[in-house]
Amino acid sequence: MEIVGYQSKVNITQVLPCVGDDRVRSHEIELKRLINTSWLYDPFGDNLTYGVEFRVGRCFSWEFFLFSDTSEIAEELGGALLYNLQNRYKGLDGEVNVYPLYSEFLNIDRDLYELVFPSNPPNKLNLLGKIINYYKTPKRRMDAHFFILWKRDNLHVSPDPFNFMLRTFVTFNPNSEFPMNSDEQASKINTVLRYFISDVSIPPYQKANYILLPPKYWKNIITSNVFPEKAPYGELPRELMPKFINPRLIDFDIPLDLPLLKPPVLENRNTVNLGVSKDDPNYIYIGKKMNEGVLSTELALIKIDELTTLLNIFGKIGTGKSTLIKIALDEIQKKRPEIGILILNFGKPFLEDDYPMAHVYKFPSEQFKVPYITLFDRTMISIRASSNTFAACLGLKYLGPQIFSETLQQCYSSYNKFPADITEFFRCVDENLKAKSWEPEYKQHVCTAFKRRIYELFHRDDLKVTLNLIEGDWKVIPDWFTKWKNGETVLLDLTKFVEEEQHLIGMLIFNMIENLIPIDTERSNKLKYLLIIDEAHRIAGKASDTHSESPEFIMKNSTNSSLKRIWQESRAKCLGIINADQNPHLLHEVAIDSARKNILFQLGYPSNQIFGGTIKERDMLLTLQGRYALVINNNERYLMRTRDDLIP
Missing domain, CATH: 3.40.462 (Vanillyl-alcohol Oxidase; Chain A, domain 3)
Incomplete structure (x- = not known):
């Protein structure tokens, strides 16, 4: 032809x-x-x-x-x-x-x-x-x-x-x-x-x-x-x-109602072109930067070892948040397979489908174990950590830490071990309260308060089984924690817990991280462990009841204090943390302020208001199309679009 x-x-x-x-x-x-x-x-x-x-x-x-x-x-x-x-x-x-x-x-x-x-x-x-x-x-x-x-x-x-x-x-x-x-x-x-x-x-x-x-x-x-x-x-x-x-x-311009895609536009500020390729073993390639609304050839990269300074990924459902986390974890596994990855899933059923390489532990199951007390460097550290956790989750602000600590100390001094069954431990708590030389009326009031709070939180048998000591020995570390520490990928599915139970399990996990992940004496600042918290507001959220004596306020304040210590020590422990959430306005301020890098997909109001910027930026966050995100890295701000591969 x-x-x-x-x-x-x-x-x-x-x-x-x-x-x-x-x-x-x-x-x-x-x-x-x-x-x-x-x-x-x-x-x-x-x-x-x-x-x-x-x-x-x-x-x-x-x-x-x-x-x-x-x-x-x-x-x-x-x-x-x-x-x-x-x-x-x-x-x-x-x-x-x-x-x-x-x-x-x-x-x-x-x-x-x-x-x-x-x-x-x-x-x-x-x-x-x-x-x-x-x-x-x-x-x-x-x-x-x-x-x-x-x-x-x-x-x-x-x-x-x-x-x-x-x-x-x-x-x-x-x-x-x-x-x-x-x-x-x-x-x-x-x-x-x-x-x-x-x-x-x-x-x-x-x-x-x-x-x-x-x-x-x-x-x-x-x-x-x-x-x-x-x-x-x-x-x-x-x-x-x-x-x-x-x-x-003739009207041959670009009218407002032209039915074509109108890209988000942001005047990029203080952007840094790293000059490295997407295959660089030290960086995660997550997408490309936008320039005047057009996808450029400049790569959006995250340095793997900089994850120790905390990364927040926020956005509505379906905007690309979960896909970006999948991309990041896939890159880390390929480039740094020795890094242990722990995913805490608080809100998304069947999240394990996204991570076929992970060891999955679901509640309730025989394999899912989070002992109520775990061996640390010193016995008193173990006792203090568990006592504060129970007191916070039960909303017992004053007497709680003291009573739980006394009970654990008495058990250990008498038997050189702790009760294997958490029900037995609470019976020891009740006996300790009854042995107090308080006024009868006051004692009755305290005993009733403890019993009521304990029953409200610990009435489920499957929760008690999860908290019991492994093999009856408090020195035995859960299998999932050992795998994570040895460089494997682990997913803990906490979706079957109610909110109060999620706080309890979350705090016990954070206690283990805080006390079993050592400070890096070599000061290498190399990422060794990565923690991903999905729907982070479930564990690091602000209390809806702001009264300082309310059980919810006590519980969430204590949880956030524990998280704050972990975030502050993360770099020294070579621990990276990624918080993911669709409602960042529900998060405690420490979760926002502690992060060096924030990646923001489309957000609703008032979540779009909490990251500063101009009115135009805040309005843009309300209407961003899927896969587009605003990246804030200290004083660097730019728009990006996530990469095409690994998109389902």
């Missing part, structure tokens, strides 16, 4: 509208603005014919096209035009494709119409606006395909540099959702054509019209051969002259 040439197409995928301000401008300044924002222009200045296609159907598309004799020139022109458009319009991006044009496929048997507009009409031609409005018509019976071609005037002896030859063509396809016979189709087509030439005619001298063209004209459009050649001498006769128009007389 014969190739008659090549067509370069630039498919516009996103762009921001050209919005002028409301200031009163001089006529000359306004004309200059209109010309500078119009895509009716000649960027290459070599008598090229430019064209655009608008497809109005189930979706809306916008493509520029150029014709060339060779594929090389077509590719060069398409790429150069995209660069020029990106320079002209903020946030514009697109894709360039080159297609060979075979003569056999240029013979198209479909009705083709031309919309004939008068040259430089007295009223501004609202063509693009009508195309967009037609796309938005709720019961559109005919899909339309528009071809608009233009070329700078080179036919006059002294042409106006801002005058362009312009021709507009359209073809139709019936909408399959509205069956019609041929007569109905013809009527609907004429209806649409009359709509597009409306509000333009000023009889009797300036009239808009439409005409049916012969099928052979398809080849002229596809090969961009629709304008006459310049006469060798003088000018063409008036009847052969095409219609002309000035950019200020």
Whole structure:
């Protein structure tokens, strides 16, 4: 088959509208603005014919096209035009494709119409606006395909540099959702054509019209051969002259309601290009930075060892938060397989499906164990940690730590061990209270308070089994903790616990982390252990009851104090922490303030208000599309889009 040439197409995928301000401008300044924002222009200045296609159907598309004799020139022109458009319009991006044009496929048997507009009409031609409005018509019976071609005037002896030859063509396809016979189709087509030439005619001298063209004209459009050649001498006769128009007389800009993706835009501040590749073993490649709304080639990276300074990943459900964590963990496993990863799942059922490499421990099960007391460096440290945990989770602010500590000390001094069964331990607590030489009424009141609080939290048998000592020995560390410490990936599913139980289990886990993960004496600052807390507000949230004597306030304050110590010591222990949440406004302030890096996907109100920034940034966080995120790394701020691989 014969190739008659090549067509370069630039498919516009996103762009921001050209919005002028409301200031009163001089006529000359306004004309200059209109010309500078119009895509009716000649960027290459070599008598090229430019064209655009608008497809109005189930979706809306916008493509520029150029014709060339060779594929090389077509590719060069398409790429150069995209660069020029990106320079002209903020946030514009697109894709360039080159297609060979075979003569056999240029013979198209479909009705083709031309919309004939008068040259430089007295009223501004609202063509693009009508195309967009037609796309938005709720019961559109005919899909339309528009071809608009233009070329700078080179036919006059002294042409106006801002005058362009312009021709507009359209073809139709019936909408399959509205069956019609041929007569109905013809009527609907004429209806649409009359709509597009409306509000333009000023009889009797300036009239808009439409005409049916012969099928052979398809080849002229596809090969961009629709304008006459310049006469060798003088000018063409008036009847052969095409219609002309000035950019200020037609709405060829970027309107607010253009139905294409409008990317988020942020003026990046203090951004640092690290100059490393995505395969660097010391970095996690999570996506690419945005520049003026366009995806750039600059990589968004997280240094693996900097995770010891705490990372927050926040965003609504479905915005890309969980996918980003999967990407990060996959990178860490490939580049630093010796790092142990512990995932605490407080809120998402079946999270283990995302991490097939993890050892999964679910509550309730035989394997899921979190002993109520664990061996640390010194026995008193174990006693103090467990006593404070029980007192906090039971809301016993004053007597709680003392009574639990006394009971544990008595058990250990009498038997050189602790009760294997937590029920037995609470019986010892009751006996200790009854042995106190307090006033009978006061003693009865305290005993009743302890019994009631203990029963409310520990009434489930499966919870008691989870807290019992492993093999009856408090020196035995849970299997999941040993695996994590030895560099394996572990997922603890805490979703079956109620909130108070999650706090108890969470605090016992944090006690183990605080006391069993040693300080790195070599001061290497190398990441060795990674802790991911999913739905972190379940464990590190603010109390809804702000009264200092309320059980919830006591419990959450104590939990946050424990977490604060872990976060403060994380770098010294080579421990990295990632907090993930969809409602960061529910988190305790320490979780926000302690993080060096925050990655923010779309957030709701008031979560969007807590990270400072400008009003524009806070508003942008309310409307970010999925996979787009604002990254705050100390004083560095930039937008990014997560990488394409590993996206389900």
